[in-house]
Amino acid sequence: MNATPVVVLVSGGGSNLAALLEAAKDPAYGVQVVAVGADRDGCGGVEIARAAGIPTFVCRVGDYTERAAWDAALADLCADYDPALVVSAGFMKLVGPGFLQRFGGRFVNTHPALLPSFPGVRGAQDALDYGVKVTGATLFLVDEGVDTGIILAQCVVPVEDADTVEELTERIKVAERAQLVEVVGRMAREGWTVEGRRARIGRSR
């Protein structure tokens, strides 16, 4: 079976990307990371990709006069690699309608909370502030909202009484990486279906 081509978008340290690249070393995993894109220079994720010999691109919002032009350029850069799936692995930008027209339904994002609780950029902090006893990570298909897309997978992480935001964030990230690797691999190998808001990974029965 041919590996499924995947473009990964990053903004940060790239630990999720690193986990995907590690998994993809095994041909049975079924994923080939064909390119890594970022919205900023010098982020760890791009360095990880370069070190692994994977093509990279940077597409900065500030280089475009309009957000829609950035969005179209980002979509063009991804399309150059003809991916079956685009994975946002800590990509800290919202894409627009132009990008979603081309990659909607096959653009996945991982969020460090159990959506629909605690969307946005402070997932771990908001969970701590609210006082929940469990939180987690959510993998979802990106739509036009902020963390509102169809949920593909979720995993639960306990909140400990003495947690700092750093400790909780790190515990979430460990679970999040494992989930991302497992589910992206299954999506690549087995496909997925969506009915209403309910997604099912794997071949339909």
Ligand code: GRF
């Ligand atoms: C992840 O926790 C992701 O959910 C959040 O940013 C983090 C990215 O981490 N949006 P990394 O860059 O993959 O280490």
